[in-house]
Amino acid sequence: MSARDKTISDDAISLSEKGHRQVIQVNIVRLVIYVLLGLLAIVSLIPFAMMIINATRTNGEILQGFTLIPSNALMENYDILISYVDVWRGFLNSLMIAVLVTLLNSYFSALTAFAFWAYNFKGKTFIFGFSLLLMMVPGQLSMLGQYELASNLGILNTYWPLILPAIAAPFTVFFFRQYLYTSMPYSIVEAARIDGARDLLIFHRIVLPVLKPAIATQGIFTFIGSWNNYMGPLIMIRTPSKFTLPVMMGALSGSPVANNLGAMYLGIAISVVPIMIAFMFFSKNIISSISSGAVK
Amino acid sequence: MLRQRKLQPYAFIAPFLIVFLIFNIYPIFLTFYFSLTNYSGMGGIDNATFIGLDNYRRLITDGYFYKSILNTIIIWVGGFAVQLLIALGLALVFSDIQLKLKGLGFFRTLFYLPNIVTVASVSILFSLILDWNYGSLNQLLMQIGILNQPINWLNNPAYAQGSVSVINTWMWFGQTFIILYAGIAGIDNDLLEASFIDGANWWQRFRYITLPQIKPIMLYVMITSLIGGLQMFELPQLLTDGTGSPQGSLRTIVLYLYNQSFLYNNFGYGSTIAYGLFFITVIFSIIIFKTMYADQVKEGERR
Numbered sequence: 001m002s003a004r005d006k007t008i009s010d011d012a013i014s015l016s017e018k019g020h021r022q023v024i025q026v027n028i029v030r031l032v033i034y035v036l037l038g039l040l041a042i043v044s045l046i047p048f049a050m051m052i053i054n055a056t057r058t059n060g061e062i063l064q065g066f067t068l069i070p071s072n073a074l075m076e077n078y079d080i081l082i083s084y085v086d087v088w089r090g091f092l093n094s095l096m097i098a099v100l101v102t103l104l105n106s107y108f109s110a111l112t113a114f115a116f117w118a119y120n121f122k123g124k125t126f127i128f129g130f131s132l133l134l135m136m137v138p139g140q141l142s143m144l145g146q147y148e149l150a151s152n153l154g155i156l157n158t159y160w161p162l163i164l165p166a167i168a169a170p171f172t173v174f175f176f177r178q179y180l181y182t183s184m185p186y187s188i189v190e191a192a193r194i195d196g197a198r199d200l201l202i203f204h205r206i207v208l209p210v211l212k213p214a215i216a217t218q219g220i221f222t223f224i225g226s227w228n229n230y231m232g233p234l235i236m237i238r239t240p241s242k243f244t245l246p247v248m249m250g251a252l253s254g255s256p257v258a259n260n261l262g263a264m265y266l267g268i269a270i271s272v273v274p275i276m277i278a279f280m281f282f283s284k285n286i287i288s289s290i291s292s293g294a295v296k
Numbered sequence: 297m298l299r300q301r302k303l304q305p306y307a308f309i310a311p312f313l314i315v316f317l318i319f320n321i322y323p324i325f326l327t328f329y330f331s332l333t334n335y336s337g338m339g340g341i342d343n344a345t346f347i348g349l350d351n352y353r354r355l356i357t358d359g360y361f362y363k364s365i366l367n368t369i370i371i372w373v374g375g376f377a378v379q380l381l382i383a384l385g386l387a388l389v390f391s392d393i394q395l396k397l398k399g400l401g402f403f404r405t406l407f408y409l410p411n412i413v414t415v416a417s418v419s420i421l422f423s424l425i426l427d428w429n430y431g432s433l434n435q436l437l438m439q440i441g442i443l444n445q446p447i448n449w450l451n452n453p454a455y456a457q458g459s460v461s462v463i464n465t466w467m468w469f470g471q472t473f474i475i476l477y478a479g480i481a482g483i484d485n486d487l488l489e490a491s492f493i494d495g496a497n498w499w500q501r502f503r504y505i506t507l508p509q510i511k512p513i514m515l516y517v518m519i520t521s522l523i524g525g526l527q528m529f530e531l532p533q534l535l536t537d538g539t540g541s542p543q544g545s546l547r548t549i550v551l552y553l554y555n556q557s558f559l560y561n562n563f564g565y566g567s568t569i570a571y572g573l574f575f576i577t578v579i580f581s582i583i584i585f586k587t588m589y590a591d592q593v594k595e596g597e598r599r
Contacts, residue, residue, distance in 0.1 A: 026394055033389050033397065040382070044466070048409075050432040051421055066435040076399065108311050115308035127309070131316060137324065138527055138577060140550060140570045144330060144557055145323025148341065161319075169339055170314035199304050230416045230530050246416035249306040250534055253420055264424060271417045279412045286412075290471060291478035 050273070055266035062261045077262040084257045087270050089241060090248035096245060097159055097233075098226040101166040105222045106215045108167045113176035114207050118199075120187055131170040147235055157238045162229070172218050178216040180207070217289045220282055227275065245271045316345035328566035337563035344564065351568035360544070361569065364552040365576060367457065367545055371532075372525030374461030375468070376518070382465070388502070393488075404477075407470030415467075422463055424448055426535075429453035450535060452547035460531050460546060472517055479513035480506060515588050519581055526577055529554065549573050559584040 054062050057071040081087065127268055137258075150161040184207065192202045208215075230246040238244060243251065249271050258265050279286070326341075331351050335344035355361055386407070388399050403459075410418070425433050426449040434446040449459045483506065491501050530547040538555065540547025553573065557566030 030395055030397065031571040033395065037386075037399075037403060037492060040386075041403070042468070044407055044410060047418075047421060047425060047466070050425055054424075054432065062432075063430050065439060066432040108315075112309050112312040119305035121302070121305040124305075127313065134324075136319060138523065138570075138574060140527065141325070141327055141574050142320055142323035144337075144563055144567050144570060145326030146319060147337075148326055148330075148563075149319070149323055152340075165319040168312050168320060170316075173312065183528065186414065199308075203308075218485060224412065228414045228416075230414070232555075246414045249414065249416045249420050252421060253534070253537065257413075261424060264420070268417050268421045268424075271411050272421075275412060275414070276409065279409065280405075283408070287401075287404050287474055290408075290474045 016056050022173055051265050051269050051272065054262060055269045059260045059263050060211055061260055062265075069184065073262055074266070077260065077266045080260050080263040081257055081265050081267050081270075085248060085252065085267060086241070087245070087248065087267055090243050090245040091161075091274075093225055093242060096246040098157075100163045101226040102223045103217050104163065105166040105169050105172055106219050109169050109172035109218075110177070110208060110211050111203060112173045113180060114203050116173070116177050117180040117184070118186070121141075131168075132174060135170045136175075136267075143231070143235070150236060151190065157242065158236075159242075161203060161236050162226075166222070166226075169222070175218055176211055176214055182208050217285060220286060221289075226274075238259060242256050308369050323374040327570055329569045330564050331571055333564045335567075336561040337557060337566075341344060342591050345542060347564070351565050352571075354565065355568050355572050360547070361549075361572065362553060363544060364547050364549045367540075368526055368528060368548040369526065371457050371548070372462070372522065374458065376521050376525065377462030378461070379465045379469040379472055379521075380514075380517070382469045383476050386469075386473045386506070387476035387480050388506070390477055400477075403599050404474055407473055409470070410467045411471050415530040416534060418463065418467065419531050422459075422531075423450075426459060453543050456535075456542055456545050460528075461482070463531060464525075464528075465569075468521070472521075475517055476510060479510040483509045511588065515585065518584055518588070522580055522584065523577055526550075526573065526580070549576070 041152065049068070053068060054066075055071050055077060056074045058073040058076065061071055061073070083255070116124065146165075147156075147163060150156045153160075155161055188206060189202055192206060193199075197205075228246060230250065233244040233247045234250065237247060240248075240251070247267060252258065252264060252267050257267060330341070330344075330348060332348060333341070333344040334350075335341055378565040390397055390403075391393060404462065410549070413460050425431050427583075428434065428446055428448040431446075431449075433449070434443065437443040437445055438446065450456050487505050487509070488501065496504070496536065512534050527550050528548045532540055532551050533554070536546050538559070540551050540555075549569065551567040551574070553566050556569060557560045
C-alpha cells in the first residue's frame with residue numbers, strides 16, 4: 001500500500017466518521033424535539049383531561065386534590081347538573097340555530113355568488129366591492145344597532161336575529177365566487193340556456209353540485225362559528241329555556257350548580273366533548289382548508 | 297325574454313342585498329346615531345337627546361377607555377408573541393428536510409383541538425382550573441412539587457393578564473402553526489436547494505430565505521390575530537363574572553363596551569366605544585402593515 005493510498009483511505013474513514021457523527025447528532029436533535037412535542041401535547045390535553053376526570057369525581061374529592069384516576073360519581077354529578085340546568089335543551093337550541101344558519105348561509109351565498117359570476121349587471125362591482133369592504137368592519141359596530149332593530153321588530157328573545165343575518169355573508173359569497181371562476185366553465189351555463197333551461201334551474205341542477213366541495217369547507221366553519229357564538233345570543237336571548245349552550249355555560253357559574261364542582265366540570269364536558277368528536281371526523285378537511293386559505 | 301334575463305341577477309342577489317342592508321348596514325348607521333345621543337338602550341331612540349360629539353369628547357378623555365386599550369394590547373401581545381414563537385418553531389422543525397419528523401397530521405389535529413372548543417366553555421373551565429384553593433392547576437403543581445403554596449392566579453393584575461395570555465396561546469398556537477407550516481411548505485424548492493449548494497447554514501437559510509418568503513403569511517396571521525385580539529370578550533368576562541377585576545386589569549375594550557351598554561344602560565356611550573374600537577383596529581392594522589413592509593418600501597425608493 002503506497003503512502004498516497006493510505007491518506008485517501010484515512011480521508012474516507014474520517015469522512016464516514018463525520019457523516020456518522022452527523023447522523024447521531026440529527027438523531028439526538030430529533031429525540032429532543034419529540035420529547036418537546038410530547039410535552040406540548042400534554043399541555044394541549046391536560047385541561048381537557050382535568051375536565052373529564054373531574055366530571056367523574058365528587059365535590060369532596062375535587063377539593064382534596066387532583067388525580068389522574070377517574071372516580072365513580074359521574075351519574076351523581078349528572079343528576080345534580082340536570083336538576084338545575086337543562087344542558088340538552090341548550091344543546092338542541094344551539095344545534096337548531098347552527099344548522100339553520102349553515103343552510104341559509106350556504107344556499108344564499110351560493111345564489112349570490114352565482115349571480116356575480118354569471119351576469120353583468122349595473123352596480124355589480126359597486127355592490128361586490130362595498131360588501132367586501134364592510135367585511136373588515138368589526139361586528140361590534142353593528143351590534144348595538146342590531147339589538148335596537150330586533151327590539152323594534154319585536155324579535156328580541158327569539159332566534160330570528162341570530163339566524164336571519166346568515167343570509168348575507170360577504171366572505172362566503174366571495175369564496176364561492178372565486179371557486180366558480182376557477183372550476184366552472186361558463187359555456188356549460190350557455191349550453192343549458194340554449195336547451196331552454198331556466199336560470200334558477202341551472203343554478204340548482206348544475207352550479208350547486210359543482211360548488212359542493214366549497215360549500216362543505218365553508219359550511220364547517222360557519223357551523224362552528226354559530227355553535228361557538230356567545231355574544232349574539234347573550235344579548236338577544238333572555239329566557240333561560242331558550243339559551244344556547246355557550247350562554248348556558250356562561251350562566252353556570254352563577255347557578256346553584258356552582259356549589260358542586262364535579263357537576264360544573266360535567267356540564268362543561270357535555271358542551272365540549274361532542275364538538276371534539278365531530279372535529280375528529282372533519283379534522284382533515286378543516287386543516288387543509290386553513291392551510292389553503294393562508295397560502296392564497 | 298331579454299328583459300327577464302336582465303332582471304334575473306337582481307332577483308338572485310335580492311335576498312343577500314335586503315338582509316345585508318337591514319341587518320348590517322342599517323345597524324352600523326344606527327350605532328353611529330346612538331353615539332351622538334345619550335340613549336339609554338331602553339324605550340326607543342326617540343326618547344334620547346341628541347348631544348352631538350359629547351360622547352366622543354368624553355371618550356378621548358376617558359381614563360377607563362385608555363386602560364381598557366392598554367389591557368387588551370398587553371394581553372394580546374403576550375399571547376401572540378408566545379404563540380408565534382411556538383408555532384414558528386413547530387413549523388420549522390416539521391418542514392426540516394434533514395429531521396424528517398413523523399406524525400405531522402397527528403400533531404396538527406391535536407394542537408388545533410383547543411381552538412375548536414367553545415370559548416365560553418373554555419372560559420368557565422379555566423375559571424375552575426385556575427381557582428386559588430380548589431383549582432386543579434395549583435393542586436397539580438403543588439403535588440409535583442413545583443409550587444410550595446398556591447398562586448392566586450386571578451387575583452393579581454399581572455398574573456391575571458398573564459393567565460389570559462397563556463389561555464389565548466393555548467387556544468391559538470395550533471392554528472398559527474398550521475398556517476405557517478403551509479406557508480413554509482409552499483416555498484419554492486429551488487431556492488432551498490440553491491442555498492444548500494451555496495453552503496448556507498441553518499440560520500442563514502432561515503434568515504434569508506424562509507423568513508422573507510413567509511412574510512406575507514406572517515402579516516396575515518398577525519392582522520387576523522390582532523383584529524380578533526382587540527375584540528377579546530368571553531375570557532375576561534367569564535373569568536371575572538363581568539367585572540374585569542383584579543383592579544380592572546381584565547377589562548378589555550369590548551368588555552367595557554358591553555358593560556357600558558347593557559349593565560349601565562349607556563347605549564349612546566357604548567356605541568361611541570364601538571366606533572373607538574373600529575378606529576383603533578384600523579390604526580393598528582396600518583401600523584403592522586407599514587412596519588412589516590417598511591424595508592420593502594425603502595428598497596423600492598432606492599430603485
